[in-house]
Amino acid sequence: MSEVWNKVYKSDIAFFGEEPSNFALLCFNHMKTNNVTRLLELGAGHGRDTTFFASNGIEVDALDYSIIAVELLDKIAKKKRLPIKTQIFDVKNPLPFPDSFFNAVYSHMLINMKFSYNELHFIFSEIRRVLKPKGLNFFSVRNHHDKLYGKGKEVGRGIYDIKGFEIRFFTEKEIRDLASEAGFETLWIREEYEEPVTLYLVSTRKSIS
Numbered sequence: 342m343s344e345v346w347n348k349v350y351k352s353d354i355a356f357f358g359e360e361p362s363n364f365a366l367l368c369f370n371h372m373k374t375n376n377v378t379r380l381l382e383l384g385a386g387h388g389r390d391t392t393f394f395a396s397n398g399i400e401v402d403a404l405d406y407s408i409i410a411v412e413l414l415d416k417i418a419k420k421k422r423l424p425i426k427t428q429i430f431d432v433k434n435p436l437p438f439p440d441s442f443f444n445a446v447y448s449h450m451l452i453n454m455k456f457s458y459n460e461l462h463f464i465f466s467e468i469r470r471v472l473k474p475k476g477l478n479f480f481s482v483r484n485h486h487d488k489l490y491g492k493g494k495e496v497g498r499g500i501y502d503i504k505g506f507e508i509r510f511f512t513e514k515e516i517r518d519l520a521s522e523a524g525f526e527t528l529w530i531r532e533e534y535e536e537p538v539t540l541y542l543v544s545t546r547k548s549i550s
């Protein structure tokens with residue numbers, strides 16, 4: 342499926358724009374108050390948010406399974422001399438970092454990709470493993486208020502093919518359950534429209550036990 346995304350980034354090297362997302366701006370405020378210095382970004386794409394975090398003094402490890410996205414991000418990071426390390430990586434595999442390595446993990450519109458619930462539990466357990474105690478996990482997902490929810494062909498339980506993109510649409514309860522089952526406390530959930538999608542923006546913290 343990385344082919345779908347390679348095609349997207351080949352046809353438009355700044356598909357998501359060059360400015361950081363509102364979610365990144367919001368999370369950055371929370372990162373500052375929590376003294377986040379090392380961040381892991383999953384599904385970073387061509388790095389509109391990665392470069393924003395790194396330009397503001399955070400060291401970022403950025404992962405994406407699209408080789409085209411990672412090459413684009415590498416080029417920008419080198420040109421701007423930013424503290425970004427990239428890897429072409431599929432998050433269905435164990436994360437290539439030791440335990441308790443990052444202050445925070447961030448992903449914007451990755452968790453709503455075509456993952457089964459088993460895969461989601463695995464991804465969250467890996468995020469939990471690489472986070473320091475009380476580390477933060479920020480993520481955003483498309484939700485049931487999205488205008489495309491229920492449209493397109495259902496290709497897995499709760500996952501729809503929307504013009505070639507396979508997407509899960511979450512309820513607030515599903516997010517809270519997923520987080521708590523994986524050992525995270527939900528700090529806040531906000532709804533936001535980011536043209537053309539409706540998202541839940543979520544902040545969670547690694548629970549102690």
Ligand SMILES: C[S@@+](CC[C@H](N)C(=O)[O-])C[C@H]1O[C@@H](n2cnc3c(N)ncnc32)[C@H](O)[C@@H]1O
Nearest residue numbers: 346357384385386405406407430431432449450
């Ligand atoms: C909706 S895009 C968002 C990109 C970026 N976060 C942004 O907001 O600009 C989702 C990204 O997740 C990546 N992705 C999807 N499934 C993945 C997987 N299993 N492992 C790693 N990256 C994945 C895609 O290549 C794509 O870059």
